[in-house]
Amino acid sequence: MNEVTVANGNGVSPDEIVAALEIPADFNFELPDPEDEAIQESDFREQLDTIWKICDRFDLQTDIWRGRVLRSVRDREKKGGEGRGAGFLNWLKDREITKSQAYALIQLANSADTLLADGQLDPESINNFSKRAFVETAKSAPEIQQLVSEAAQKGDRITRREVKQLSDEWTAMSSELLPDEVKEKAVEGSLPARHLAPLVREMEKLPDSHLVEIKQEIAASPDIDTVKMMTTEAKNLAKYLDAAAQVQTLRDKAVDMEMALEEALRLDCINTAADLVKQATTLEQTVGKLYTTWKRMSNVADRLYVETGASNPHLRSLLTCLESLTNDIIEVPLDEEGDQIVRLKVLTEETNL
Secondary structure (H helix, E strand, O other): OOOOOOEOOEOOOHHHHHHHHOOOHHHOOOOOOOOOOOOOHHHHHHHHHHHHHHHHHHHHHHHHHHHHHHHHHHHHHHHHOOOOOHHHHHHHHHOOOOHHHHHHHHHHHHHHHHHHHOOOOOHHHHHHEOHHHHHHHHHOOHHHHHHHHHHHHOOOOEOHHHHHHHHHHHHHHHOOOOOHHHHHHHHHOOOOHHHHHHHHHHHOOOOHHHOHHHHHHHHHOOOHHHHHHHHHHHHHHHHHHHHHHHOHHHOOOOOOHHHHHHHHHHOOOHHHHHHHHHHHHHHHHHHHHHHHHHHHHHHHHHHHHHHOOOOOHHHHHHHHHOHHHHOOEEEEEOOOOOOOEEEEEOOOOOOOO
């Protein structure tokens, strides 16, 4: 495949760039005939896989260069443009590119340039990445980027699976939350990193006081079943603690959330308790949104009433029909027949309770 290398925009003419980016001859692929029974299934899939990798590589290189072009347009606008980015937005509009797509491409270009500038990745090694794998690598921690880059430079084909595997291994082996007994099993291969990484991520969300028992459990039984069970428990614990902190109704109330948590753990109903406080948070947020919407609708209805008169009977009829939503008692049917109706009474802060 033809390639082009441009360092800081120097050394390559526009004509050379255009020539290099023209669809090369090896893009005239001859796809194997799916009805040809003489072709072995393994050969059939291997041919298609090869073609797919070429397209994937070309797609990645193209998007990186698109990102660099978009970044240049944006930076030029920042320096001397007028209209607060209007020129950049018009440029995107002319090429039917959304703003989110543009910044995703710019981020991809930034990531590629950072990896290349830091010396973590050889330019030739980019061809070993699938597009999605490169994006995942760019979003990863620097340590994971280093591991993936080393694998790519050795000639390994890098897909999202390899990025995830390396990420899981680094997460598991670098974490100080896992006991030595567990790490030893991971090194032996009897406890795969793909099971340990989710546990580490959930444990990182918990305060130290809630980690002791989990560490003791997995140290005593460093096997897959125990790791899965502790991952679920850690997840439920994190969900409980996070949700409980957001429930305004529980603030300044005579309830010891830590003791309630201990009781839930003892009764093995932590998942139910976590779901309860999560639903409480959702309900509070829904009520707040309901009140805001009801208040706004009431104000709009009042304004429309003032702007209309008896000569506009249809608008007045509209207002009358919607009174069930703008009055202090809100009525909403739950089914099309109206057999079930929910009534909610709004008591504002000025109302005497």
